Amino acid sequence: MAQPTRPASAQTVFAPWTDPTAQPLIQFKNVTKQFGDFTAVDDLTINIYEREFFALLGPSGCGKTTLMRMLAGFENPTHGEILLGGKNIVPVPPNQRPVNMMFQSYALFPHLSVWENIAFGLKRSDMPKDQIGDRVAEMLRLTRMEKFAKRKPHQISGGQRQRVALARSLAKAPKLLLLDEPLGALDKKLRNDTQFELMDIQEKTGTTFVIVTHDQEEAMTVASRVAVMDAGKMIQVDTPAGIYEAPNSVYVADFIGDVNIIEGNASVSGEKVDVHFAEGVDPIHAVTDKPITDGQRVSYAVRPEKISVDREPLADRANHVKGKVEDIGYLGNVSTYHVRLPSGQLVSALMTNSRRLARRDFTWEDEVWLSWTDTAGVVLTE
DSSP, X not given: OOXXXXXXXXXXXXXXXXXXXXXXXXXXXXXXXXXXXXXXXXXXXXXXXXXXXXXXXOOTTSSHHHHHHHHHTSSOOSEEEEEETTEEOTTSOGGGSSEEEEOTTOOOOTTSOHHHHHHHHHHTSSSOHHHHHXXXXXXXXXXXXXXXXXXXXXXXXXXXXXXXXXXXXXXXXOSEEEEESTTTTSOHHHHHHHHHHHHHHHHHHOOEEEEEESOHHHHHHHOSEEEEEETTEEEEEEOHHHHHHSOSSHHHHHHSSOOEEEEEEEEEXXXXXXXXXXXXXXXXXXXXXXXXXTTOEEEEEEOGGGOEEESSOOTTOSEEEEEEEEEEEEOSSEEEEEEEOTTSOEEEEEEEOOSOGGGOSOOTTOEEEEEEOTTSSEEEOO
């Protein structure tokens, strides 16, 4: 597949998964992996496309690492097929697959220089020896490590070691690069910076990246699509915006970011749904295209940043509820307000700190109004 072009006026949208004629680079077809009586991956079918930055996200034990190990060839599926470029790679040994894997530990050779670490795999490949130097130089430029080519791994920082490991993994120009928690050893600020470096390098090389992570923010930042996993199954596969704004279940809504989950009974009028969650309290007004029936038990999910905190209800919002500030979390640029409703429900609202702290509008025990629109949240039936 050709690299998307970028017109001067706009960036081309990269979404091959929406094109029914696009051929996937990777296809999992009804893949199951069992270890004795334990099912790590359960009848999974998924397509991953060329040039994608695909994230496998989920808690420990959900099957994401097993999935990656099967792609790399370190494990074979109990049932099903794994296709790479249309070819079943299950019988193909790991060293014969056009796939490379970057481990969390980086696995650099401590006695070799940065240059020698990057060249190590190339020297054992069929690349002509007179081309190895140019390829290593290209990888050093790509990862901005030219100045450190002669240093040993212990003489460079953790972030720089991460870049060397990435350069070594990309040196043989694999079709697919697998990254297993690649930024887990870095501190938060360096991890945030490196996420954007990874995205830039992936875009420049055109290599398909599949990353395994339990860090939601990391997956949402780097990925073209995110697969949220649980108990060996893909619960939802979508773009980061789709996962965050339109979760398909309470599990996904609760797993990604902060969210308020309110349970109640639905009353339906066309696309409008009222969620009755407590006696003597106005219902939550929402809009949905899901097939919901009157009286059905549903969950309503709304993100804290969608809710405004004010002295009076906002007239242009469909939902208003009064409560008392029970706790405040100050995070510098934003503050989280935990507001207790008369029904006993605790609701979180996120407000930007546009004023200095000394001029905060609300404090503990203040009575406030929470307001949000009818499209701010989603009604969930799973």
